[in-house]
Amino acid sequence: MFLMNLMLILFFILFCITCIYIDNSKRKIISLSTMPLFFFMALSFPSLEGAPKYLFLYGSLSGFPNEYVYTYIILMLCVMVALILSNKIIAGNNIEVIKENDLNRYDVKYIVNIFYCCSLLSTLAFLSNLSNVIDILTSNMVYIRDYESEFGSNSVINYLYFLHVITIPCYCYLTYIKKVKVKFGFVLFSISVIMPFFHGIKFTVFDALFPTVIFYYLLSKEVKIKNFLYIFIFGLCFLYLFFTYARGAGDGVTWYQAIINYIMPNYYNLAFTIEKFGYQNLFDGGYSLLFPTKLPKPDYVQNIIINTEGFLLNYKYNMYTSILAFYRILGVFSGFGYMVFIILISVVYRFACKKNNFIWYFIFAILITCNFLSFYYWMLFKLKYIWLILFVFFLYKLFNLRVSRG
Secondary structure: OHHHHHHHHHHHHHHHHHHHHHOOOHHHHHHHHHHHHHHHHHHHHHHOOOOOHHHEEEOOOOOOOHHHHHHHHHHHHHHHHHHHHHHHHHOOOOOOOOOOOOOOHHHHHHHHHHHHHHHHHHHHHHHHHHHHOHHHHOOOOOOHHHHHHHHOOOHHHHHHHOOHHHHHHHHHHHHHHOOOOOOOHHHHHHHHHHHHHHOOOHHHHHHHHHHHHHHHHHHOOOOOHHHHHHHHHHHHHHHHHHHHHHOOOEOOEOHHHHHHHHHHHHHHHHHHHHHHHOOOOOOOOOOOOOOOOOOOOOOOHHHHHHHOOOOEEOOOOOOOOHHHHHHHHHHHHHHHHHHHHHHHHHHHHHHHHHHOOHHHHHHHHHHHHHHHHHHOOOOOOOHHHHHHHHHHHHHHHHHHHHHHHO
């Protein structure tokens, strides 16, 4: 078993080197965004033996099924093929660093309008959401689940609140890339940065952070290691506070163990599904790639014991990798589904290179965010992302039309 785990980890290292060598996107951004999925998948092999028993409702496996190992290897091959095909799509196109004198006044003006519109709407929505939780915040005991539920209780208001995901990279794009001064921009930007922390959900913070970091990595003249170090320290502090005081830690579980327990079980879910359904049937049935369900919360442990061969995770750990979403639809061909996703990213990358505007950079940043977070679950058709892309397109058409006519 030790030699098998070592060999699979060595496969991952060889895979990383090969992908980075193949990838022709700027600063290897497409290949690098796939690494977390495979990095944690490689770690899942040696981690299973020492996995805490409280992760499981019934039993556990002494090792992963062979089909899980095959899936791991097939996925690597599919990604390498996808990167080769992506090079054909990119075909020498690359995003160049925008020069300060390369300013299109129409381009700048509609982006400024988008910034003001999104920042004002999200701020008003934030104040409305905050008013929902005043009673909870002033009570003696604050239950995080109740707080989350009340804060975003109005779906329409909550989706307007999410517009800060557009505001933050928009301001950074105007200020640091285009070198344009925006009146009251820093104040609105600061409010937008603070807002995500009040939702009580870690992915609200991640969604605000990742697209902006991708903008910096993709469009800056040079990438400074110290800036990524600051981002890493900030992210680590946030995770420490979240998992220590919000959820995950306690009862002998440290904050870093809680983080591991939020990642590794996703791969155990994948292994469980492969073990249960195998590769005999192409379609699992009852699932949709557009809106995949979480693993079901069981009503009775007895039912699990009767119906399950192997193990089933505690329903608290019911998330899944993006690969499980593909597996539920495509079975053995799940790697090919992920390959199509990588090719889609390269198509959007080509559009971003040709159009050279904020809208396509933003869409590309969302896709890279989805790919980067594939180790957690399938995010591409998350309603929040669809809403943000459609809304920014709507504003682009609206303001671009008015600016060009003006």
